[in-house]
Amino acid sequence: MTQAAVTVAPAGDASYPLRRGLEALLAPLAALVGAVILFSLFLLTLGQSPLDFLDLVWRGAFGSWFSLQNTLQRASPLLLTALCVALPGQLGLVIIGGEAAVVLGGLAATVAALPLVDAGPYLVLPAMAVAGAAMGGIWIGISGWLRARLGVNETIASLVLAYIGLAIFNHLVEGVLRDPASLNKPSTYGIGDDNMLDTVPWLDVHPGLPIGVLACVLCWVLIYRTSTGFAARVTGGNIRAAQLQGLPVAKLIVLACALGGACAGLAGAIEVAAEYGRANASLNAGYGYTGILIAFLARFNPLAIMPMALLLGGLGAAGGLLQRRMGLPDATVQVLEGMIFVAILTSDTLYGRFRWFQPRGN
Amino acid sequence: MSIDPNAIATVGAAMLAGSLRVSTPFLFVSLGECLTEKSGRINLGNEGVLVLGAMVAYATSYETGNPWIGVLAAAVAGFFLGGLHGVVCSLARVNDVAMGIAIMLAGTGIAFFFGKPYVQPSAPLLPSLQLGFWSDSPQLQNALKVCPLFFLGLLAAVALHWGFLATRVGLRIRIVGDSQDAALALGLPIDRIRFLATAVGSGLAGIGGAFLSLYYPGSWNEGLSSGQGLMAVALVVFSRWNPINCIYASLLFGAAGALGPSLQTVGITWGYYLFYAAPYVVTLVVLIITARGGKSLRGMPGQLSIGR
Numbered sequence: 001m002t003q004a005a006v007t008v009a010p011a012g013d014a015s016y017p018l019r020r021g022l023e024a025l026l027a028p029l030a031a032l033v034g035a036v037i038l039f040s041l042f043l044l045t046l047g048q049s050p051l052d053f054l055d056l057v058w059r060g061a062f063g064s065w066f067s068l069q070n071t072l073q074r075a076s077p078l079l080l081t082a083l084c085v086a087l088p089g090q091l092g093l094v095i096i097g098g099e100a101a102v103v104l105g106g107l108a109a110t111v112a113a114l115p116l117v118d119a120g121p122y123l124v125l126p127a128m129a130v131a132g133a134a135m136g137g138i139w140i141g142i143s144g145w146l147r148a149r150l151g152v153n154e155t156i157a158s159l160v161l162a163y164i165g166l167a168i169f170n171h172l173v174e175g176v177l178r179d180p181a182s183l184n185k186p187s188t189y190g191i192g193d194d195n196m197l198d199t200v201p202w203l204d205v206h207p208g209l210p211i212g213v214l215a216c217v218l219c220w221v222l223i224y225r226t227s228t229g230f231a232a233r234v235t236g237g238n239i240r241a242a243q244l245q246g247l248p249v250a251k252l253i254v255l256a257c258a259l260g261g262a263c264a265g266l267a268g269a270i271e272v273a274a275e276y277g278r279a280n281a282s283l284n285a286g287y288g289y290t291g292i293l294i295a296f297l298a299r300f301n302p303l304a305i306m307p308m309a310l311l312l313g314g315l316g317a318a319g320g321l322l323q324r325r326m327g328l329p330d331a332t333v334q335v336l337e338g339m340i341f342v343a344i345l346t347s348d349t350l351y352g353r354f355r356w357f358q359p360r361g362n
Numbered sequence: 363m364s365i366d367p368n369a370i371a372t373v374g375a376a377m378l379a380g381s382l383r384v385s386t387p388f389l390f391v392s393l394g395e396c397l398t399e400k401s402g403r404i405n406l407g408n409e410g411v412l413v414l415g416a417m418v419a420y421a422t423s424y425e426t427g428n429p430w431i432g433v434l435a436a437a438v439a440g441f442f443l444g445g446l447h448g449v450v451c452s453l454a455r456v457n458d459v460a461m462g463i464a465i466m467l468a469g470t471g472i473a474f475f476f477g478k479p480y481v482q483p484s485a486p487l488l489p490s491l492q493l494g495f496w497s498d499s500p501q502l503q504n505a506l507k508v509c510p511l512f513f514l515g516l517l518a519a520v521a522l523h524w525g526f527l528a529t530r531v532g533l534r535i536r537i538v539g540d541s542q543d544a545a546l547a548l549g550l551p552i553d554r555i556r557f558l559a560t561a562v563g564s565g566l567a568g569i570g571g572a573f574l575s576l577y578y579p580g581s582w583n584e585g586l587s588s589g590q591g592l593m594a595v596a597l598v599v600f601s602r603w604n605p606i607n608c609i610y611a612s613l614l615f616g617a618a619g620a621l622g623p624s625l626q627t628v629g630i631t632w633g634y635y636l637f638y639a640a641p642y643v644v645t646l647v648v649l650i651i652t653a654r655g656g657k658s659l660r661g662m663p664g665q666l667s668i669g670r
Contacts, residue, residue, distance in 0.1 A: 094459045152653040155406075155459055156596050160642045160649070163589060167639030174635060293467065296460055331474030338468025342450065345461050349453035 013360045023357040028297060031347035035340040042335070048326060060321035061314030067321075072205045075313030077102070079212030080267035081291025082298065082305045083219055084140060087260035088154070089300035090223055091253055092236040095143060097158030098264040099288025100165030101136035105265025106272045107169055108135035110279040111177070113191040113272075124195040128269045136265015137258040139165055144257025148250035154257070166284065173279060187280035197274040206274035208267070212309075215263055219302040222259075232256060264288060290316075293341050312337070369628040372501065376627050379505030380620020381613050382512065383578050387412065388612035389515040390570030391594035393522060394563035396605055398444075399598055400526065401559035402539035402665030406462025407447050408567040409591025410469020411440045415571025417477035420582035424485035429576045432485070433511070436572035437565040443469050444564020448557035458667055466591070480582050488577045509577045511569065515609075518566065522605035535559055539663035567591060596645040599652065602661035615641045 040050035061071045084098040112131035113124045143161060146152035179189045199206050223229035232252050235242040242249050268283055276282050294312055298304035319333045352358065391408050398405045415436035423432030447465045451458045491513075494506030526532040538545045538555045545552050570590070575582045597615060601607035622637030 094457075094463075096463060146650065146653075150650060150653045152649045153599075156599070157646065157649060159589075159592055160596060160645045163642040164639045164646070167635050167642070170635035170638075171633065289467070292463055296464075329475050329478040331471050331478070334467065334471030335475050336471075338464065338471040341464035341467055342446070342461070345456055345464055346450050346453065348455050348457065351455060 016359050019357050023351065023354075024299065027347045027350045028299065028344055030350065031343040032340065034347075035336070035343035038343070039336050039339050042339075048328070052326060053322070056321050056325055057315065057318040060318030067317060069203075069205055070317040071310065071314040072203070072209050073313075074316045075309040076206070076208035076212045077267040077271055077287045078290055078294055078309040078313055079209075079216055079305060080263040080270075081287045082294035082309060083215060083291075083302060084136075084260040084264035084288070085292050085295035086298065086300040086302060086305060087219060087223075087256045087263070088140075088144065088253075089295055090229075090232045090236050091256050092239065093144070093147065093253065093257070094155045095140060095158045095257060095260065096155055096292055097140065097143060097160075097162035097165070097288070098260075098291050099284065099286070100162035100169075101139045101261045101264035102268040102271070102288050103169045103283045104139055104165050104268070105132035105136040106268030106283040107172065107177075107188070107279045108132055108265070109269035109272050110188050110191060113195065114189055117192045117195065121195045121197075124191060125197065125273060128191070128273050129266060132265040132269025132272075133262040134265070136268065137262035140261025140264065141254055141258035144254040147257075148253040162288070169279075169284075173281075177279075179278070182278075182280070185280055185282075187276075187278045190278045191272065193277065195273075196277055197270070206270070208270040208274055211266070211270065213306060215266070216302040216305050219259075219263075223302065228252070228255075264291070290337075293337060296341065297344050366628075372628050373624045375499075375501045375505045376624035377617050377620045379507075380624060381617035382505070382508055383616070384619050385612040385616030386509060386512045386515055386573045386577070387570035387590050388594065388597060388615050389512070389519065389608060390573065391567045391591050392597040392601065392608040392612060393515065393518055393605055394440075394444075394566035394570070395594040395598045396563075396601065396603055396608055397522060397535075397566070398560045398563035399666055400539045400603060400663055401535050401556045402542070402663050403448075403451060403458050403556050403560055404462065404595065404667060405444065405447055405465075405560055405563065406459060406592060406595060407443065407465025407469060408462075408564060408594055409587065409589065410466040410473075411443050411564045411567040412571040412574070412591040413587050414443055414469045414473040415440050415568030416575035416586050417473040417480065417571075417582055418568070419572030420485050420575040421477065421480045423487075423576055424480060424483055427486055429486050429488045432576055433488075433569055433572040436568040438568070440568020440571070441561045441565040444567070445557065445561035447564070448560035451560070452553040452557060474584055477582055477584075481584075484581070485576070487580050488573075490577070509573060511573050511577065514569075515612075519605045519609050526605070536663070539665055542665050567594070593641065593645060596649060599662075600645065600648045603663060604661065615644065618644050 043050045043053055060067050062068055081098045081102060084101060085095055088095045109128035109132035112127045116124045116127055139161065140158065143154045143158040146157050147154040173188055174186045177188045178186050197207055200210060203209070223232065231242070231247045234245070235247060235249050235252055239249060267287060271283055272279055290312055294305055294308045297308040315333050315336065319330055322328050322332055323330055391412055395405060395408055418439040419432035419436035422435040423429040443465060447461060450456055451461055488509055488511065490507040490509055492503070492506070493508055494503035497503055526536060534550055534555055537548065538550055538552050542552065574586050579586070593615065597608065597611045601611045618640040621640050622634045625637065626634060
C-alpha cells in the first residue's frame, strides 16, 4: 500500500496525526459510497429499486437476531482469512492463496482429530487447532520462503500453490481419507458429534467469532506495538532502507506469511470443528478470496478488518433474501463486491491529493 | 504390470488431442497478458475477462445465431473490461496487482449475473477443421479436430512477435515497458500506450473465453474456467515475454492438463486429481528455476511491478 509506514508530525503541526487518520478514514468511506452509487445506477438500469435493495441487505444482514447470527457466522472465518492477506501485506507482499490454507488446514485438523476421536473434545480440539494452523502456516510460509530466499514472485507462487493445494485436498478426500459412506459428497470420516465446538453462550454463534476477533487484536498489537511489527512496517515502507538498517528482511517475510497462513489454516480447522464435523468440498467456499477484498478494504489494519468482515459477511448473508424477494441472481452480491473492490483501490489515488490533510510547515 | 504399446499410443493420442484442444484459451490469454506486460503493467484481471468473454460470446451466439459474432463480442467485452483496468492503473498510487484481483472479481460477477439465463439454452458452436481426414484411425481423426481459433492464435502470436521486433508501435511499447525514464525523455504518451496495451491484451483474452464457451467444453456455466486467466501470468514468465514461446508454453500446459483424463482412457484412475495439478506444478517449478535471488529475469520488462 502507499501510505508511509512510519510518519512523524512536523513541529508546530499538532493536528497532523489526527488529519492523517481522518484521511485514512474518509478515502475508503468515499469509495464505499461511490461503489453503492454506482451499484444503484446499475440496478436502476435494470429496472430494480436501489432502495429496496439496501432495505433487503439491511434486513437480511443485520435486521433481525436470526440474520445477525447468520452474518456473524459468515464473518468469523473471514476475519482469519483477511489476516492471511493483511499480515504479509504489511511487508508490501500480495498473497492471494489463502483459500488453499483454509482447505488444507481443515483437512489437517480432521486428520489430527481422527485417531483421537474417543479421547474427548479437550484433546481433540487443541490438536485440531494446532494441526490446522501449522498446515496453513507451512503452506503460505512456502510462498514467503520462495520470495525471501529465491526471489519468486509471491502473488503467482501463492496462487499456483493454491491450485496444487486444492488438488492434494481432492486427491486425499476422494481417495485414502474418504469415508465410503459419503456417496454424493465425498468426505472424510467425521470427528464425532461429541467433539464438535459448542456455540458461545448468549451470542449463539460458534467460537470462531471470538477467536477471530482475538486474532485480529493480537495481530494489531504485533504490528503496531512491538519492535517486530515496527521492523515489518519499515520493510513494507522501503525494503532497501530496511536492509540498510540490518533488519532481518527474509525472516520477517517468512514469519508474516507463516503467521497469516496459520490464521487461515485455523479458520479451516474451526469450520470443520464447528460446522461440518468432517472435511469435504464445503470448506472450499471462497473464504480465502473474500478475505483478500476485506484486507484491502481495511488497508491491512487488523482492527479495521473487523467492521469490514462484518460488512462482507452481511452481504453474503443477505444474498438468499435478495434472490427470493427481488428475483436477482445470486451473483448480485459478487457484482457489488467487485464494484466495492475497484472503488476502494481507485480511492488509493486520493491520498495526498488534498492539501488540507498534508503536513503544514512552520 | 506390463506396458501395452497400444495403451501408450492411446495416451499419446489423447494427450495430443487434449493439448490441441485445451491450449487455445491458454494461448490467447497468455498473448494478451504478454502484450500488457510488455508495456510494463500486469493484469491479473484476465481471469475475469476470460469468464466475461465466455459468457458474452455464448449469449451473443445464441441471440444472433452466428458464433463468430460471439467471438467478436467477447473481444469487445474484454477490451472494455481491460480498458477499465488500464484507466484506473494509470492513476497515481494504484496497485496494479491488487486492481487485477478486483477486476477478476467484478468480471466474473458481471458474467454470472447476466449469464444466468444462458445456462440452459444451447447456442450454435464454432465449427472444427477435420485435419485428420487422411488417417484411418478414428482416435487420430478425433485428435486432429482443431478449432479455427487455434490457428488464429498462432497467427496472433507471430504477428505480435513481429510487431514487437520490427514495428514502431512495438518498439514504443517495449520502451514504455522497459524504462519509464527513457519513455519520458522521448516524449512518449506512457499512459495512453499502457492503456491500449492493456485493453487490446484483454481483448485477446476475451477471445480465449469465447473458445471455452463456443468450442471446448462448449457450453456456458459458472464453473467454466479453471484459472487459465491467472495461470497466464505464470505462462508469460515461462515464455520469457516472447509471444512465440507462448505457443509452446500453451501446448505444454494443455498437454499437462490432459494427462489425467488421458490416463483415464486406458483405465488408470489413480491420482486423477493429482494429475489435474500437473500444469500448476510445472508453473511452480519453472518459477523456481527461473528466479535468481530477487534479480529480475532475463527478458522481463523493467517497469513490471512484479519485478521490482
